[in-house]
Amino acid sequence: MRRYLRVVVLCLACGFCSLLYAFSQLAVSLEEGAGGSGGKPQAAAASWLGGGGRGAARGAGSAGPAAHPGRSDRYSLKLQPIERMHLAVVACGERLEETVTMLKSALIFSIKPLQFHIFAEDQLHDSFKVILDSWSFLQTFNYSLYPITFPSENAAEWKKLFKPCASQRLFLPLILKEVDSLLYVDTDILFLRPVDDIWSLLKKFNSTQIAAMAPEHEEPRIGWYNRFARHPYYGKTGVNSGVMLMNMTRMRRKYFKNDMTTVRLRWGDILMPLLKKYKLNITWGDQDLLNIIFFHNPESLFVFPCQWNYRPDHCIYGSNCQEAEEEGIFILHGNRGVYHDDKQPAFRAIYEALRNCSFEDDSIHSLLKPLELELQKTVHTYCGKIYKVFIKQLTKSIQDRYDRPPKER
Numbered sequence: 001m002r003r004y005l006r007v008v009v010l011c012l013a014c015g016f017c018s019l020l021y022a023f024s025q026l027a028v029s030l031e032e033g034a035g036g037s038g039g040k041p042q043a044a045a046a047s048w049l050g051g052g053g054r055g056a057a058r059g060a061g062s063a064g065p066a067a068h069p070g071r072s073d074r075y076s077l078k079l080q081p082i083e084r085m086h087l088a089v090v091a092c093g094e095r096l097e098e099t100v101t102m103l104k105s106a107l108i109f110s111i112k113p114l115q116f117h118i119f120a121e122d123q124l125h126d127s128f129k130v131i132l133d134s135w136s137f138l139q140t141f142n143y144s145l146y147p148i149t150f151p152s153e154n155a156a157e158w159k160k161l162f163k164p165c166a167s168q169r170l171f172l173p174l175i176l177k178e179v180d181s182l183l184y185v186d187t188d189i190l191f192l193r194p195v196d197d198i199w200s201l202l203k204k205f206n207s208t209q210i211a212a213m214a215p216e217h218e219e220p221r222i223g224w225y226n227r228f229a230r231h232p233y234y235g236k237t238g239v240n241s242g243v244m245l246m247n248m249t250r251m252r253r254k255y256f257k258n259d260m261t262t263v264r265l266r267w268g269d270i271l272m273p274l275l276k277k278y279k280l281n282i283t284w285g286d287q288d289l290l291n292i293i294f295f296h297n298p299e300s301l302f303v304f305p306c307q308w309n310y311r312p313d314h315c316i317y318g319s320n321c322q323e324a325e326e327e328g329i330f331i332l333h334g335n336r337g338v339y340h341d342d343k344q345p346a347f348r349a350i351y352e353a354l355r356n357c358s359f360e361d362d363s364i365h366s367l368l369k370p371l372e373l374e375l376q377k378t379v380h381t382y383c384g385k386i387y388k389v390f391i392k393q394l395t396k397s398i399q400d401r402y403d404r405p406p407k408e409r
């Protein structure tokens with residue numbers, strides 16, 4: 001009898017325990033369903049949702065599961081694994097400040113953590129290191145510095161093509177062999193929206209697309225390729241390679257149609273013959289080679305609208321990027337040196353505002369008013385005419401990132 005009683009008690013105890021466990025599981029899943037508004041789950045959620053910068057640095061004080069993928073915390077295991085967004089840039093000559101401002105703009109607005117791949121001339125490495133290490137409190141990015149390298153055959157020729165080292169970008173799929181996807185940008189890019197937004201386009205690629213770029217021009221009457229090119233180019237007006245999203249896994253796998261041999265060639269094998277064939281006919285270096293490649297392989301290119309690569313060309317002859325006026329300017333591309341001269345004061349004002357600000361919330365909020373005043377002064381210029389579009393975009397991006405919980409984005 002006593003033994004029987006003991007068994008009953010044991011069973012009751014076991015039942016009670018499993019009931020408790022079931023309730024605790026239920027509670028956890030409810031909390032997570034509600035966006036992690038509870039105690040501990042919130043810390044975990046906040047540290048990666050706020051992973052774009054301020055939230056993580058100030059909040060949980062931890063880089064979250066992204067930085068500790070092995071952490072066995074039950075709550076973080078339940079969260080999606082964090083994919084890092086890879087951003088690459090090639091900096092040579094006097095491009096330090098510009099590159100740093102670009103990287104800063106990426107960090108100010110982005111949500112998911114970033115991994116920077118910085119290809120730079122040796123004499124710039126120390127300066128990059130000092131500046132980026134001083135941002136390490138953000139805990140939302142890491143970086144690698146690489147020297148500029150070209151295949152030993154024709155190295156000199158690649159190096160002097162168009163601008164010094166610009167053609168480095170063509171070799172990124174071959175150098176960064178471990179990286180699946182990458183956003184390449186020129187140094188004169190400023191992000192006015194989170195990098196997450198353009199990164200999400202990778203998932204929109206159909207099965208044959210391997211890279212994404214914006215058209216070189218919206219208006220064929222002022223297009224360069226369609227009027228002057230002495231080589232094939234993509235589409236009606238060509239594409240601009242200043243902002244190039246790549247699925248490098250696919251680029252490395254693909255065999256490319258071409259006009260040099262009847263067999264299809266891999267990325268690593270196509271570049272050299274292409275340079276040999278076209279070097280006397282190309283003007284914009286590596287961008288022209290990309291245009292030739294995608295002329296022959298149009299099914300492989302995803303073309304995104306001009307607001308992802310907004311250049312002075314889109315406003316100096318009148319406004320010709322309709323999408324930007326309607327939906328906003330997502331990525332600004334101050335080519336032809338407009339951040340540093342007086343030709344396009346609207347572009348310059350935005351560059352200086354971002355260059356001057358720090359990562360503090362206050363600093364970012366207080367960037368808008370003086371910028372608006374500055375931009376109003378440019379209203380007599382073509383690009384200044386649409387200054388309200390610039391202000392609207394920045395206001396929205398700052399609100400999204402700093403004034404609302406990330407969940408509502």
Ligand SMILES: *[C@@H]1O[C@H](CO)[C@@H](O)[C@H](O)[C@H]1NC(C)=O
Pocket residue numbers: 066067084115142143144
């Ligand atoms: C950056 O972080 C990723 C993910 O945690 C890691 O795989 C990579 O090795 C890191 N890179 C550097 C240079 O620390």
Ligand SMILES: *[C@@H]1O[C@H](CO)[C@@H](O)[C@H](O)[C@H]1NC(C)=O
Pocket residue numbers: 230231277278280281
């Ligand atoms: C280069 O341009 C010249 C002059 O327009 C043209 O005749 C020639 O076919 C071009 N070369 C190639 C490889 O397309």
Ligand SMILES: *[C@@H]1O[C@H](CO)[C@@H](O)[C@H](O)[C@H]1NC(C)=O
Pocket residue numbers: 180181202203247248249250
């Ligand atoms: C890139 O393409 C590969 C092969 O199709 C695919 O497995 C991978 O998920 C793609 N990457 C992204 C970020 O979509």
Ligand SMILES: *[C@@H]1O[C@H](CO)[C@@H](O)[C@H](O)[C@H]1NC(C)=O
Pocket residue numbers: 206207208209298299300301302
């Ligand atoms: C993918 O999209 C491109 C561009 O719109 C198109 O040319 C290509 O045929 C599409 N591929 C597939 C498999 O649908």
Ligand SMILES: *[C@@H]1O[C@H](CO)[C@@H](O)[C@H](O)[C@H]1NC(C)=O
Pocket residue numbers: 349352353356370371374
């Ligand atoms: C940025 O700082 C410079 C001086 O460092 C100043 O001349 C300029 O007016 C500032 N610009 C903006 C937009 O804050």
